[in-house]
Amino acid sequence: MQKSLKARNFAVFRISGAGLPNKRKLVCELENWGPNAVENSNRLLGEFEETLLDHVEMSLLPLVWSGNGSGSTIDAGEFTPLIRRLESAVLPFSGVVFPVRLGALGNGYVAFFAEHLTLDAGSVIDQHVESCQIMMDLLALDERRNVPAESLSEREIACLQLAGDGRISEEIAEKLGLSVHTVNAYLGSATIKLDSVNRIQAIAKAIRLGYIT
Structure with a gap:
């Protein structure tokens, strides 16, 4: 997915505390930010967490932003009417996040980041489908961890x-x-x-x- 979008990095965020008043938050489950992981995650969530938490309850349209770094842009082309643009004041990288809503569990976002991202309708739809599969795979892993140690014969x-x-x-x-x-x-x-x-x-x-x- 990252290669298809020509993105530099990715991150997967899941919502924890679902159903608990004022307890919901986004938790980074997977990423390849390397040594800057904590810093980049904190910067992203510090600016957009509340927006992302609200958005996933109302819409499954992707969200994008252009970073404030030199040359940092995002081009959605013909898909522009079907995305929501965010304004970033602190993020040096551009990004696109695909919301996933699977029910009481498994809600969150799969995100991709780069200095420049070019999106088209076909790639956005394909990546959104893949994002849903990633979340379902994470749910399956959670369930497997919770299965008793004795495996099926x-x-x-x-x-x-x-x-x-x-x-x-x-x-x-x-x-x-x-x-x-x-x-x-x-x-x-x-x-x-x-x-x-x-x-x-x-x-x-x-x-x-x-x-x-």
Whole structure:
């Protein structure tokens, strides 16, 4: 994504404290600013944090700004009517941030920075889609960290996969050469390991975590 936009750096910010009055804030989860990471993050959030927090609740249009450094510009071309421009007083670099709203969790921004950025409608749409995927991947990593240390067995995964394909316990038992009781036991233990309340939720979580497809 960074190479496609010819950006110099990127950063991924997620909203923490969602749903808590006056507790919401943006937290930098990933970046490649190097030794200037803390300084650049603080400068960006110091100027735009409240604006970004409000914007993601109301709109999914990208936001851009031109930095105050020498030659720092951003050109959105034909996409100009579909972006929101911000005015920066302290940032020496130009930037574009793509808002992502996935629900109660996973909201935030994927941002790219350079002295000069040129955007077009095609690249903006593609990058926005990729930004959503990045946030979903981060959510999946969070869930994987929260899964109990005991991983799913091959039999549990096989039963979940077939259940996810729409097979009932009797069909799964015939397919795997097991008894129906054993299949239900595997599905039950997998549901517990995935901290799910029922088989459907376990299947959905197993898909998000990459156990099944």
